[in-house]
Amino acid sequence: FFLSPAEFVKSATNLSMIPENTMIPEVAFVGRSNIGKSSLINGLVNRNGLVKTSSKPGHTRMMNFFKLGDKLSLVDMPGYGWKSRDEWGGMIISYLQNRKNLRRIYILMDPSHGLKESDAQIMKLLDSSGLSYQVVLTKMDRLSKTKYSAAKAEIEAELVKGSICCFPLVLGVSSKTKDGLDELRAAIVKASQL
Ligand code: GDP
Secondary structure: OOOOOEEEEEEEOOHHHOOOOOOOOEEEEEEEOOOOHHHHHHHHHOOOOOOOOOOOHHHHOOEEEEEEOOOEEEEEOOOEOOOOHHHHHHHHHHHHHHOOOEEEEEEEEOOOOOOOHHHHHHHHHHHHOOOOEEEEEOOHHHOOHHHHHHHHHHHHHHHHHHOOOEOOOOEEOOOOOOOOHHHHHHHHHHHHOO
16 A cells, blocks of 8 residues: 655744644654665655655755645655754754644665664653654665665664664665555554554
């Protein structure tokens, strides 16, 4: 099944541009730049090109809002890691802390890179704000099953150590082979009903 039909709502580069808080459940996607976030959102809604997959920094600096009828709102958050945390900070932190309809944040990580310092910082921020998040490992197709399992176990061990608000199930996806997309869609639907 797909999360569809999805349509673009708007892009926001500052707080005043963010669509008003509604009752529609919302989930947000975060991750370091180039993690495969655009490809993943397009894959989830089965619409190539909904989110521009572009290496142009301009595209990823914005928060992009999408909706699936009046059932679900998806937010593509700016990638982090290539600019200072302060820059990522202001708008995003206010959004995260004030968004009443935000049900879960999906943190994307590349299993071949492991858990990075910038990921840990974001998780700390979400923990301190009591925001529910779940880790999704991208580009699964790039690793053998054995290597993927080892990388996942390593990341899970890191999560157990420090995280508080982390949903205790790490998902794996490949936008290329579509592996794991149904499981992630199901998780999103479930989280949106919480
Ligand atoms: P974003 O910057 O996080 O939005 O990342 P993109 O979706 O633009 O992807 C960054 C790069 O990773 C692009 O070259 C994609 O083709 C590649 N990529 C994204 N998802 C996958 C995947 O599942 N498998 C593989 N092998 N490559 C991927």
